[in-house]
Amino acid sequence: xxxxxxxxxxxxxxxxxxxxxxxRRLHFIGTSIALGCVAIAPLAPRALxxxxxxxxxxxWVGHLMFEKNKPASWGGVxxxxxxxxxxxxxxxxxxxxxxxxxxxxxxxxxxxx
Numbered sequence: 001x002x003x004x005x006x007x008x009x010x011x012x013x014x015x016x017x018x019x020x021x022x023x024r025r026l027h028f029i030g031t032s033i034a035l036g037c038v039a040i041a042p043l044a045p046r047a048l049x050x051x052x053x054x055x056x057x058x059x060w061v062g063h064l065m066f067e068k069n070k071p072a073s074w075g076g077v078x079x080x081x082x083x084x085x086x087x088x089x090x091x092x093x094x095x096x097x098x099x100x101x102x103x104x105x106x107x108x109x110x111x112x113x
Contacts, residue, residue, distance in 0.1 A: 004082075007086075010086070011106075012106045014090075017072050018067065018090060020066045023062035024062070024090065026066070027058065027062055029058050030055045030056070031059075031087050033058070037050045037054065055087070059071060071083070
């Protein structure tokens with residue numbers, strides 16, 4: 001993959017690394033728990049320590065066991081930031097039941113004229 005210059009250029013790569021439905025579901029669970037930890041942090045500050053463990057733990061299991069690829073967040077600082085943003089976009093699209101269609105759209109072969 002050429003180095004993307006923006007998140008929008010990174011997004012198709014991110015989607016291509018999340019084709020497996022079980023992997024996406026594990027991401028959704030981990031991101032949901034992480035967001036819950038952030039939400040309760042004002043009342044229980046230690047919950048912030050659990051947020052990355054839950055978020056990354058579920059995601060890494062999904063990648064290593066089901067997707068059989070390396071998590072996109074392991075590609076450097078910029079890619080880690082974009083991966084977190086991708087996780088949040090994917091979480092929202094899953095909540096809206098749009099992610100399966102997004103995977104299909106992104107993975108369509110590009111027609112050459």
